[in-house]
Amino acid sequence: MMGVAAGGAGGGNGAAGRQPFGFADIREVGTLDVQAADRYFTENRDRHIAELKEFLSIASVSALPQHRGDIVRAAEWLAAALRRAGVPDVRIMETGGHPVVFGQWPVADHLPTALIYGHYDVQPVDPLDLWETPPFEPSLRDGRIYARGASDDKGALYVAVKAVEALSALDGRPPINLKFVFEGEEEIGSPALPEFFRRHAGLLKADVAVCADGGQWDADTPCLTVGSKGLAGIQIDVEGANSDLHSGVHGGGVQNPIHALVAILASMRGGDGRIQVEGFYDRVRDLTPEERADIARVPFDEEEYKRSLGVDALFGEAGYTTLERQWARPTLEVNGIWGGFQGEGVKTVLPSRAHAKITCRLVPDQDPDEIIRLLEDHVRRHTPAGVRVTVRAFPGSARPFLMPREHPALQAAGRVLAEVYGREPLVVRTGGTIPVAETFRSALGMWMVFFAFGDHDGNMHAPNEFMRLSSFDRGVRATYRYLHALAGCRPEELRAG
Amino acid sequence: MMGVAAGGAGGGNGAAGRQPFGFADIREVGTLDVQAADRYFTENRDRHIAELKEFLSIASVSALPQHRGDIVRAAEWLAAALRRAGVPDVRIMETGGHPVVFGQWPVADHLPTALIYGHYDVQPVDPLDLWETPPFEPSLRDGRIYARGASDDKGALYVAVKAVEALSALDGRPPINLKFVFEGEEEIGSPALPEFFRRHAGLLKADVAVCADGGQWDADTPCLTVGSKGLAGIQIDVEGANSDLHSGVHGGGVQNPIHALVAILASMRGGDGRIQVEGFYDRVRDLTPEERADIARVPFDEEEYKRSLGVDALFGEAGYTTLERQWARPTLEVNGIWGGFQGEGVKTVLPSRAHAKITCRLVPDQDPDEIIRLLEDHVRRHTPAGVRVTVRAFPGSARPFLMPREHPALQAAGRVLAEVYGREPLVVRTGGTIPVAETFRSALGMWMVFFAFGDHDGNMHAPNEFMRLSSFDRGVRATYRYLHALAGCRPEELRAG
Numbered sequence: 001m002m003g004v005a006a007g008g009a010g011g012g013n014g015a016a017g018r019q020p021f022g023f024a025d026i027r028e029v030g031t032l033d034v035q036a037a038d039r040y041f042t043e044n045r046d047r048h049i050a051e052l053k054e055f056l057s058i059a060s061v062s063a064l065p066q067h068r069g070d071i072v073r074a075a076e077w078l079a080a081a082l083r084r085a086g087v088p089d090v091r092i093m094e095t096g097g098h099p100v101v102f103g104q105w106p107v108a109d110h111l112p113t114a115l116i117y118g119h120y121d122v123q124p125v126d127p128l129d130l131w132e133t134p135p136f137e138p139s140l141r142d143g144r145i146y147a148r149g150a151s152d153d154k155g156a157l158y159v160a161v162k163a164v165e166a167l168s169a170l171d172g173r174p175p176i177n178l179k180f181v182f183e184g185e186e187e188i189g190s191p192a193l194p195e196f197f198r199r200h201a202g203l204l205k206a207d208v209a210v211c212a213d214g215g216q217w218d219a220d221t222p223c224l225t226v227g228s229k230g231l232a233g234i235q236i237d238v239e240g241a242n243s244d245l246h247s248g249v250h251g252g253g254v255q256n257p258i259h260a261l262v263a264i265l266a267s268m269r270g271g272d273g274r275i276q277v278e279g280f281y282d283r284v285r286d287l288t289p290e291e292r293a294d295i296a297r298v299p300f301d302e303e304e305y306k307r308s309l310g311v312d313a314l315f316g317e318a319g320y321t322t323l324e325r326q327w328a329r330p331t332l333e334v335n336g337i338w339g340g341f342q343g344e345g346v347k348t349v350l351p352s353r354a355h356a357k358i359t360c361r362l363v364p365d366q367d368p369d370e371i372i373r374l375l376e377d378h379v380r381r382h383t384p385a386g387v388r389v390t391v392r393a394f395p396g397s398a399r400p401f402l403m404p405r406e407h408p409a410l411q412a413a414g415r416v417l418a419e420v421y422g423r424e425p426l427v428v429r430t431g432g433t434i435p436v437a438e439t440f441r442s443a444l445g446m447w448m449v450f451f452a453f454g455d456h457d458g459n460m461h462a463p464n465e466f467m468r469l470s471s472f473d474r475g476v477r478a479t480y481r482y483l484h485a486l487a488g489c490r491p492e493e494l495r496a497g
Numbered sequence: 498m499m500g501v502a503a504g505g506a507g508g509g510n511g512a513a514g515r516q517p518f519g520f521a522d523i524r525e526v527g528t529l530d531v532q533a534a535d536r537y538f539t540e541n542r543d544r545h546i547a548e549l550k551e552f553l554s555i556a557s558v559s560a561l562p563q564h565r566g567d568i569v570r571a572a573e574w575l576a577a578a579l580r581r582a583g584v585p586d587v588r589i590m591e592t593g594g595h596p597v598v599f600g601q602w603p604v605a606d607h608l609p610t611a612l613i614y615g616h617y618d619v620q621p622v623d624p625l626d627l628w629e630t631p632p633f634e635p636s637l638r639d640g641r642i643y644a645r646g647a648s649d650d651k652g653a654l655y656v657a658v659k660a661v662e663a664l665s666a667l668d669g670r671p672p673i674n675l676k677f678v679f680e681g682e683e684e685i686g687s688p689a690l691p692e693f694f695r696r697h698a699g700l701l702k703a704d705v706a707v708c709a710d711g712g713q714w715d716a717d718t719p720c721l722t723v724g725s726k727g728l729a730g731i732q733i734d735v736e737g738a739n740s741d742l743h744s745g746v747h748g749g750g751v752q753n754p755i756h757a758l759v760a761i762l763a764s765m766r767g768g769d770g771r772i773q774v775e776g777f778y779d780r781v782r783d784l785t786p787e788e789r790a791d792i793a794r795v796p797f798d799e800e801e802y803k804r805s806l807g808v809d810a811l812f813g814e815a816g817y818t819t820l821e822r823q824w825a826r827p828t829l830e831v832n833g834i835w836g837g838f839q840g841e842g843v844k845t846v847l848p849s850r851a852h853a854k855i856t857c858r859l860v861p862d863q864d865p866d867e868i869i870r871l872l873e874d875h876v877r878r879h880t881p882a883g884v885r886v887t888v889r890a891f892p893g894s895a896r897p898f899l900m901p902r903e904h905p906a907l908q909a910a911g912r913v914l915a916e917v918y919g920r921e922p923l924v925v926r927t928g929g930t931i932p933v934a935e936t937f938r939s940a941l942g943m944w945m946v947f948f949a950f951g952d953h954d955g956n957m958h959a960p961n962e963f964m965r966l967s968s969f970d971r972g973v974r975a976t977y978r979y980l981h982a983l984a985g986c987r988p989e990e991l992r993a994g
Contacts, residue, residue: 063840063841063842063843063844064840064841064842065841123844124838124840124844126838126840127741130740130741188842188843189843229745231845233843233845240806240808241806241807241808242806242807243627243806243956243959243960243961244624244627244958244959244960245806245958245959246929246957246958246959247828247830247832247856247858247958248725248726248858248927248928248929248930249823249927249928249929249953249957250806250823250928251823251828251830251858251928252770252813252814252822252823252826252827252828252858252928253811253812253813253819253820253822253823254806254808254811254812254813255808255810255811255812256830256831258762258831258832258833258834258853259762259766259830259831261834262759262762262763262831262834263763263768265755265756265759265763266759266760266762266763269756271760271881273749309737309738309739309740309742309747309751310738310739311737311738311751311752311883311884312882312883312885313752313882313883314750314751314752314883315750315751315752315881315882315883316749316750316751317749322750323750325749325750326746326747326748326749326750329749330749331744331748331749333744333748333753333756333845333847334753334755334756334759334836334837335744335837335838335843335844335845335846335847335848336755336836336837336838336839336844336846336848337755337758337759337834337835337836337837337851338834338835338836338839339833339834339835340831340832340833340834340854341621341623341832341833341854342833342835342852343560343561343621343623344560344561344562345560345561345685345891346560346685346686346730346832346854346856346891346893347560347620347621347832347833347854347958348728348730348830348832348856348930348958349620349832349833349958349959350830350832351832351833354834355839356755357837357838357843357844359744359843359845361744361745361748361749384768384812385809385810385812386808386809386810386811386812387808388809394842394843396843430745430746431745431746431747431748431749432743432745432746433745433845456746459740460743460746461741461742461743461744461844461845461846462740462741462742462743462846463740463741464740
């Protein structure tokens, strides 16, 4: 929490004094040969992209049972890719859910051990009709690779695999001990991971985790992600009469489950964007002036943002900037709603059921289990007479995560990014949830550094997901150097954080 | 407006004095031979039901374009059935939409002319998984015939066709001039009918319309339906960002179209059931004390009603009984809502679109076009920033209908029903919309008598629609007699109303 915060508070310091990571501090470690690495990546680039396209063509959607076979195929493909990259010990390990691809490459006991994390599962693809090319037929155009998972996370994960391949090819071995955990359930909240970590704590032991899921600020600006939000979600099922009813015969005399659901949902969020669920904000840590200054330092053009989304106004909790809302304030969003007749034309039905899916993004120190209880209580309090309401918590809750910025692995990441991009990284958070960061911390005692190169504007979770090939190129080079840089950290420093 | 109203206002009269139609007043007219008709219907019953099953097996869903061919097949089947029943002039006539099956059987100029109306189209069948037997494979069980359209309206319409067949077989000709209009768009609001009426006003000229769409109070109690509600409907389409968004990356900073839609819908109806659309009640005729007494006379067991629907509480506008709400107060119901992810599991998406379909049932003197304008205005006033909202009016608006009870065709219907059921009919309304009643009145200058035998508890517009075979049996006998009874009315009385 020094760096930006101190500079911002002191004021009047020069630009250099406000930077958290001094460009001049970069230490070259081990056998790092930047030119050789660059040549390697250039010469092997076509092959690397061809392999990535193969990986992206596997429809490993974790949320949908019918893709179970694709999940297994993706895990097998990835395990083979790790072996090809030189990792001597690669295993597909069963979990309570989809398998984990595990790998390890021990080098020497006195060197630090980093565990590289990523996920080979992807989000569902609907609405399919909005994709310009099929989501599982990777398409290269305009210097980008388009496919579901191109950025999140198959592409970003594959960057790390190819960096390790280069270490293997150029140096014969990595400069530190490496472990790998690539899971298949990130997009459904990693429900099996905590138990998997508990069961295999010894095998997974490392000094720090490196997350190959996420991205840089933009194609030219590096960033260090120090926090991610937690997640808690519910489905609300409202049941009225035992059958769909004729809205003429019964309308006006019987509660309509859609109206009941609408009343419940409307009660959850005010017109001012503030969440009205009783107790929702009780444990929310207020943003410090230093944190607000950090966020204010991040270039963000609200007009451009609106244009890019095609909206004429932004929206959110009063009293906060857009980035503060998205990064450091909790949210509640209805992800889906349905009930009654959705076809073409009119059906004058009074439906018997209505449903909604809601997820909340949480910030320190909100607790997902408590939030689910608060949501349940709120729904019960706001359920009108004449309907039965069921609230089901989704699996895959996650606690929020916030890393101390003075951690040496974060400092090393800042130095490498500054060198590769030629500019200091921004210190940012993600409004997204990377439950694994908190899980690594609580289950395995490791901090996690986000060091990934997915494209932030790459339509993650949406149609026409892509990754820039230039992001891939920079990613493999940066990751190669970062693994060298970590060799300069002392294991006990990494563990202490 | 005499009968019940006068009795109710006077108070203290005996039960007979409160009845609108005197059992003793029944006049037998023409060649009516009740016993012969009864024998005819008994002897031909198996054939009649077999034919009805054939008719019901045609999936003539008017709302769904893919059933266009079934609509044509149903029209052709019905035209052939009318010819078999003895109607000498039967035509399938084009409209702007689905065709009308027209027929006429002129007998003598001095006799009254009745136009029998019904519809051969049916509602969609979803949710299909709730049907115990397929909706278009008619199934006889427990003395009922189950199929989409069994009551509404193929079954009820076929009752009239078979009554005419009996007139043809027993009397050689009907006792009055008959015309037939069986349309194929009732379930989508009969959009083409007004223009069809205007174009063919001469051909369709008659003294009174008889509606073979609807039903009696229950299997043992006759009723006269004097009113039906109007209909006005809109679809609301809410658009936010130009693409589905990652709820973590963008959540909290961008308006969610589902939340916007929920806010709009929640603003339309209060927790007390009163509709909050500005101006909605301005033209609503208050119920008179006489009308309230009429409705109070109708036996209605609220506990049994709740049990039958499987709900623990009813719901509706404060200050009115359930039947008053359903029959004589306007309603606003969301018939369908959808947006975002509806699949299994979690998708943490901030959707780009959300939709709802709304229909209002109207009472005198609400005007559907004005109501649509009020709905549009309300939606615009309650649209939050950051989304674009489109409101589309559904075709098929209808004005409410309320017939004077002293009309001779209504009196005749009351007498026939009293005789066939052995008890006086209740004077009721339907909360449903039969736009055609108002259309006949305004376009062709005819009053419409509802004389139909669908089962009111027959799951119309819902899964497992049925008609009791006993209702069919009573219906054909009653209709046979009613057409005879109309021969006792003077044409000019019928037209004057």
